[in-house]
Amino acid sequence: MRAAALHSYKPLNHENNAPHSFGNMKALSSAVLVVLLSISLVSSHDQIDFHHFLRCLPAHSHRSFPIAEAILVPSNSSFQSIYQLRANNLRILSSATSRPVAIITALHPSHAQATVICAKRHGLQVRIRSGGHDYEGLSYTSSVPFVIMDMFNLNSIDIDMRTKTAWIQAGATTGELYYRIAEKRKVHGFPSGVCTTLGIGGHLSGVGYGVLMRKYGLSIDHIIDAQLVDADGRIHNRRSMGEDVFWAIRGGGITSFGVILAWRVKLVRVPPKVTVFTVQRTLDQGATELAYRWQQVAPKLPKNLFVRL
Numbered sequence: 606m607r608a609a610a611l612h613s614y615k616p617l618n619h620e621n622n623a624p625h626s627f628g629n630m631k632a633l634s635s636a637v638l639v640v641l642l643s644i645s646l647v648s649s650h651d652q653i654d655f656h657h658f659l660r661c662l663p664a665h666s667h668r669s670f671p672i673a674e675a676i677l678v679p680s681n682s683s684f685q686s687i688y689q690l691r692a693n694n695l696r697i698l699s700s701a702t703s704r705p706v707a708i709i710t711a712l713h714p715s716h717a718q719a720t721v722i723c724a725k726r727h728g729l730q731v732r733i734r735s736g737g738h739d740y741e742g743l744s745y746t747s748s749v750p751f752v753i754m755d756m757f758n759l760n761s762i763d764i765d766m767r768t769k770t771a772w773i774q775a776g777a778t779t780g781e782l783y784y785r786i787a788e789k790r791k792v793h794g795f796p797s798g799v800c801t802t803l804g805i806g807g808h809l810s811g812v813g814y815g816v817l818m819r820k821y822g823l824s825i826d827h828i829i830d831a832q833l834v835d836a837d838g839r840i841h842n843r844r845s846m847g848e849d850v851f852w853a854i855r856g857g858g859i860t861s862f863g864v865i866l867a868w869r870v871k872l873v874r875v876p877p878k879v880t881v882f883t884v885q886r887t888l889d890q891g892a893t894e895l896a897y898r899w900q901q902v903a904p905k906l907p908k909n910l911f912v913r914l
């Protein structure tokens with residue numbers, strides 16, 4: 606199974622298979638031979654790297670949390686379902702899409718550290734997935750051999766009502782966050798996305814707008830700390846990463862900077878009750894006029910009112 610997966614992410618040879626690029630059959634057969642040889646050489650080389658990668662992982666993760674329990678390879682029965690279930694844009698998942706050589710379903714922060722260290726050492730790209738809502742599938746596809754670090758098990762939400770702050774692990778969803786805050790106090794909330802299955806890891810690194818936007822701005826305006834694994838596998842907080850990096854990861858596309866383990870955010874006040882209503886208009890009923898008026902009126906309304914068209 607692994608060998609098959611390793612073959613599948615070597616699509617570069619497809620171009621060379623076009624018959625018109627060869628002058629005659631002799632040239633064709635020698636070219637095919639060269640391609641086949643290079644596939645087997647590259648694949649066995651990759652395979653060795655992959656086995657070294659797997660062997661490297663335990664040495665860099667916490668002994669009390671065996672990383673073996675977090676590793677899924679294509680021969681595991683749940684590999685395919687976890688891969689697909691958490692890929693939000695199914696159009697990207699054609700049979701031609703290259704699959705990861707492994708999915709590391711991190712159970713402990715040290716699993717993220719080990720994945721970064723070992724992938725770098727053994728030539729694998731790391732794709733990080735929290736909620737899997739990336740429109741382009743960047744968290745679960747790649748054109749080079751890659752491993753997915755899936756954060757869904759790291760999903761704790763620790764709310765401190767004394768300081769009105771929360772530490773949220775990357776694998777938690779926006780819906781889980783709203784629910785946990787409401788469980789603690791009905792008069793607090795957090796300004797984030799409308800969709801309740803977004804992963805906190807990816808969503809908070811890419812701005813985060815929703816129904817509290819007019820009153821409180823964006824999610825990133827309320828982030829006060831973070832836990833970040835850097836390219837050398839070290840864990841940083843706001844102080845150790847420095848203000849420049851802390852600024853960049855809030856909106857700059859986190860994947861360029863490291864792996865977010867958790868964000869710390871400040872909660873906001875909300876009324877215990879809100880009124881929600883929907884008005885439906887067809888074009889015949891004046892929807893165009895409504896849209897036009899909405900643009901003029903919406904910015905001038907009190908901040909406690911959010912109107913979405």
Ligand SMILES: Cc1cc2nc3c(=O)[nH]c(=O)nc-3n(C[C@H](O)[C@H](O)[C@H](O)COP(=O)(O)OP(=O)(O)OC[C@H]3O[C@@H](n4cnc5c(N)ncnc54)[C@H](O)[C@@H]3O)c2cc1C
Pocket residue numbers: 693732733734735736737738739740743744756775797798799800802803804805806807808809810811812813814815859860863864865866
């Ligand atoms: C149905 C739907 C509704 C949406 N609604 C809203 C909305 O209301 N408001 C809004 O602002 N946005 C919305 N979005 C956009 C959404 O916020 C972004 O797509 C966001 O990046 C999704 O984060 P994720 O963790 O779910 O996705 P993922 O696919 O897991 O990740 C997105 C990106 O972040 C990277 N990443 C993920 N986790 C980590 C991590 N822990 N460390 C480092 N990098 C990481 C991934 O590699 C990828 O590049 C919506 C998207 C969809 C598909």
